[in-house]
Amino acid sequence: MVGAGEEWNSELYRIATAQFDRAAAVLELDEEARARLREPRRALTVNFPVRLDGGSVVNVTGYRVQHTLTMGPTKGGIRFAPDVSMGECAALAAWMTWKCALLELPYGGAKGGVRCDPTALSDEELERITRRYASELIPIIGPDRDIPAPDMGTGEREMAWFYDTYSQLKGYAVPEIVTGKPAVLGGTAARPSATGLGVVQIAEAACEHLGRRLSDKRVIVQGFGNVGAVVAEELSVRGATILAVSDHTGGIHDERGLDIPAVAAWVAEHGTLTGCPLGAPVGRAEVLELACDILIPAALERQITERNASRLRCEMVLEAANGPTTPGAEAVLAARGITLVPDILANAGGVTVSYFEWVQDQQKLVWETVAIQDRMRRLLRSALDRVVETAERRGVDWRTAALVTAVERVSTAALARAIYP
Ligand code: NAD
Numbered sequence: 001m002v003g004a005g006e007e008w009n010s011e012l013y014r015i016a017t018a019q020f021d022r023a024a025a026v027l028e029l030d031e032e033a034r035a036r037l038r039e040p041r042r043a044l045t046v047n048f049p050v051r052l053d054g055g056s057v058v059n060v061t062g063y064r065v066q067h068t069l070t071m072g073p074t075k076g077g078i079r080f081a082p083d084v085s086m087g088e089c090a091a092l093a094a095w096m097t098w099k100c101a102l103l104e105l106p107y108g109g110a111k112g113g114v115r116c117d118p119t120a121l122s123d124e125e126l127e128r129i130t131r132r133y134a135s136e137l138i139p140i141i142g143p144d145r146d147i148p149a150p151d152m153g154t155g156e157r158e159m160a161w162f163y164d165t166y167s168q169l170k171g172y173a174v175p176e177i178v179t180g181k182p183a184v185l186g187g188t189a190a191r192p193s194a195t196g197l198g199v200v201q202i203a204e205a206a207c208e209h210l211g212r213r214l215s216d217k218r219v220i221v222q223g224f225g226n227v228g229a230v231v232a233e234e235l236s237v238r239g240a241t242i243l244a245v246s247d248h249t250g251g252i253h254d255e256r257g258l259d260i261p262a263v264a265a266w267v268a269e270h271g272t273l274t275g276c277p278l279g280a281p282v283g284r285a286e287v288l289e290l291a292c293d294i295l296i297p298a299a300l301e302r303q304i305t306e307r308n309a310s311r312l313r314c315e316m317v318l319e320a321a322n323g324p325t326t327p328g329a330e331a332v333l334a335a336r337g338i339t340l341v342p343d344i345l346a347n348a349g350g351v352t353v354s355y356f357e358w359v360q361d362q363q364k365l366v367w368e369t370v371a372i373q374d375r376m377r378r379l380l381r382s383a384l385d386r387v388v389e390t391a392e393r394r395g396v397d398w399r400t401a402a403l404v405t406a407v408e409r410v411s412t413a414a415l416a417r418a419i420y421p
Pocket of ligand 1: 151153154195222224225227228246247248298299300301323347
């Protein structure tokens with residue numbers, strides 16, 4: 001017999017569940033709340049035909065998982081990647097629930113994905129996939145039900161196609177169906193940089209809290225996409241030294257600090273860091289083990305593992321990516337006195353500005369970029385303060401403190417709403 005929750009079993013989901021169990025134990029959460037929050041409420045698998053440019057037809061599989069329906073509509077990104085699975089989406093949806101709760105946003109968590117390799121598809125093929133996927137999700141999404149956003153492999157362009165498809169099917173424009181749209185379609189100018197900027201605002205606040213100055217810090221950033229490139233740019237603007245950056249093809253390293261605008265210009269022209277003459281080449285794995293003050297994984301999950309945790313030479317790991325550190329690695333880092341700033345806090349800037357975008361679209365009102373960034377900074381700082389206060393009061397690490405704060409909020413809401421019928 002298949003056990004409850006087997007549908008979303010995956011290594012990432014087991015990590016997310018182990019984290020939840022740790023927070024539940026600290027809170028001494030009762031069995032009812034555990035049962036109601038541990039597993040996703042809803043998951044949809046879609047499998048649809050797509051015509052490739054050559055005329056042939058392939059089946060493409062996609063998912064949407066909604067973790068909790070207690071807090072309001074669900075919210076979470078859409079990922080286009082070759083190894084997307086329902087288990088991965090389930091883990092990422094749970095983390096979205098905790099992230100939104102930590103920031104006190106009126107959402108539950110969701111996550112979606114399409115199993116495809118966007119680098120191997122033409123723009124036309126990607127558009128057909130995005131539009132068909134959007135139409136397949138109609139039964140469970142909506143501006144008051146579930147609001148997608150970009151994640152790995154997707155951006156403003158895909159959100160514009162998604163918005164257009166939903167609006168065509170409804171018969172009128174519904175900009176609040178997705179966030180992360182181009183500004184001209186009701187997106188905010190601040191959204192593309194929001195996650196990266198939020199990571200940097202959290203880095204600043206965490207350094208202040210620990211009595212250090214961000215501008216003195218030597219930093220390594222893994223991943224040079226939506227998030228990593230902005231993190232590197234914003235950090236260098238604030239005077240930090242970026243020693244190395246990497247992408248899926250490899251990395252570059254310069255002890256004197258990289259010229260990040262020049263690196264960004266290279267990537268804009270060539271697509272990857274391969275051959276970038278602005279630093280010495282360094283391997284994808286080695287880049288994580290170079291000496292620095294702050295290591296920022298901003299690429300994939302499970303990058304810091306039991307295998308490399310003992311070799312990291314940093315004083316802080318700031319998780320810009322979702323789930324980049326395995327629980328085993330986290331124990332090694334804690335034993336070595338390395339501070340870990342958890343993903344649900346560090347990368348929450350993206351969903352925070354997404355929330356502002358959704359509110360603006362619903363109100364048909366436009367806020368100024370500066371006001372959005374300032375509001376995001378205040379919300380992120382309050383969340384960091386809550387995490388630090390909980391960590392000190394309960395004597396736990398920052399990840400546990402962040403999860404405890406979030407789980408406590410959602411469980412209180414779930415118990416107040418009780419169970420229907
Ligand atoms: P992206 O697709 O724009 O960029 C990913 C980057 O990682 C690329 O530079 C890619 O080359 C690099 N990469 C892939 N495999 C790698 C490897 N093995 N080693 C080194 N680099 C590698 O994705 P993104 O939107 O920047 O997302 C990155 C992470 O941040 C993900 O974990 C995502 O879930 C998380 N995140 C993104 C957002 C957002 O707003 N985009 C919000 C919150 C969290």
